[in-house]
Amino acid sequence: MRTADHAEPNGLAVDTTGPPVRVRGLRMRYGDVDVLTGVDFEVRRGEVVTLLGPNGAGKTTTIEILEGFRRRSAGDVLILGEDPASADEDWRARVGVVLQSWRDHARWTPRQLLAHLGRFFEPYSTQERVRPYPADELIEMVGLGEQADQKIRLLSGGQRRRLDVAAGIVGRPELLFLDEPTAGFDPHARREFHDLIHRLTDLEDTTILLTTHDLDEAEKLADRILILAGGQVVADGTADELARQVATEAEVRWNLDGQRFVHATEEPIAFVRELLAQHGDELTELEVQRASLEDTYIAMVQQHETGRGDLAAVRFAGAAGADGEEVGR
């Protein structure tokens, strides 16, 4: 983790000690509709944070405000220590954004586009962060080797998205915003993208805030998950922490004498210990399962939409008695 100040091209020291993203009381109103009604969160240096939420919750709006592309109605936002609404080019060079698509450059090739965009970052190169990424290296990193010299307009949707991601990281950003980066990716491209994110965080110490509708992706990538609903952050934590907030019970499943048993309990370890003491070697396929991120997400958004402040426990699909058998204790 880097905490020391470093010099920018203009010679000014930039404070790198605070969290790269700090949002307090963020509000956004479109016309007479309040989309964000008081959003609070932080992203710490080197963290990958995923912003989840139903369609229309305001994820893109939030990201665009943090990127400096949209003016907020109210609240405090500090990105790399500066207000994005008034930050300058030096600040912009340190922030990576993934825009929707480079439609204006359809006649260019990925290699030409990345080399062109890279030139903007040359004056911002420092000893510890050499800018930009060489276009060739970047093209390999995002898996566009075979398309490097094809016209951009001939790329498939998923290939275009890979190019968007490459354009977002060409300046070797300290902080990267990704709005649904893997929409349209096939499973292989998705896996490669996840490897790329790990590489950016592990080797480059990049801080990443991303939105996705893919809960599996959120769980795989994120150090922390934020759920945005009803204009506010209604949950903030690891997938495990969130699951524990909505479901105090875990589900224990096992096979005994050719039959499948299921039991929901708040004390899975004690229950399993007793089960083993009673049945020992006769047990097969013993599993303990907590609520999945999908169970948790749906429960949290539903609670919010129905206006219930209290946390209703997640009911496991097929919970106790799913096969007509439950162990009584």
Ligand SMILES: Nc1ncnc2c1ncn2[C@@H]1O[C@H](COP(=O)(O)OP(=O)(O)OP(=O)(O)O)[C@@H](O)[C@H]1O
């Ligand atoms: N420029 C705008 N003018 C008016 N309303 C807007 C504007 N941009 C977005 N909205 C509205 O604000 C709300 C939030 O939109 P936003 O795109 O931020 O949501 P989102 O969480 O990113 O949704 P999705 O998951 O569908 O991408 C929506 O109701 C949308 O219609």
